[in-house]
Amino acid sequence: MSMIEDIKRDRALGTAPKYGSWSWSGGRDDLMLSTNGGGRVYVMGFCRKGLNSAQPMFQIKGRGMVKAIDALTTYQVGDGTARGQAEADKDPSVYRMDISGVDHPDARRIARVPDMEAALLAAEELANALEAYNRGGAGPLTGWQDVEDALAAFRKATGAA
CATH class of the missing domain: 1.20.5 (Single alpha-helices involved in coiled-coils or other helix-helix interfaces)
Structure with missing residues (x-):
């Protein structure tokens, strides 16, 4: 698939272009990436992961934020079916927890910027x-x-x- 086809797919599945451009917003304790139009749609936020870490969260079809590490990560090893930490822990083919990506259209769009x-x-x-x-x-x-x-x-x- 070409980059143009990937862009079209992820624009259709992710945060709709009708909401306009994205920018960083929030306050000193709640940084998020959100749209500038359409009532501020959250694209990516962050939440605590363990005692000393954080993880990004993405919205799925307007139903609220989903934690990326917990539910959306893909792994460098394994058969490719595990999504998120809980599934990877149960999947014997995932013998290393090295993350290869985040299975979300907006995450793919961000990673594709370069x-x-x-x-x-x-x-x-x-x-x-x-x-x-x-x-x-x-x-x-x-x-x-x-x-x-x-x-x-x-x-x-x-x-x-």
């Missing part, structure tokens, strides 16, 4: 190459090769190559 930045930078190079070609700043062959190179870089960055 790849999305690379794709956006590649898209800017593509737009610049198209603009330069359109202006006729370079000879037709050289200009078109720049466009093709920029398009290849964009496809590579999005996993569509």
Whole structure:
């Protein structure tokens, strides 16, 4: 699946784009990531985990916050079916508790930011190459090769190559 397909899937399943952009909010004792519009929808919050740790929480279909480590984590080892610490503890195929991800669309969206930045930078190079070609700043062959190179870089960055 390409990054573009992943983005479309996670936007459809996660916090709806209709709520607008996200920002950090809260007070000195309750930091959270929430939407700026639509009545402030919580995207990610935090809660205590044990005596000295914390864990992120994500909303699932507007039904409240779900603790990521307890219910949403995936693991580097095992058959891939365990979700969360309780399931991993019961699954004999999970013999190490090294987390590989958080099975939630908003968590995947957050983790994908560096790849999305690379794709956006590649898209800017593509737009610049198209603009330069359109202006006729370079000879037709050289200009078109720049466009093709920029398009290849964009496809590579999005996993569509």
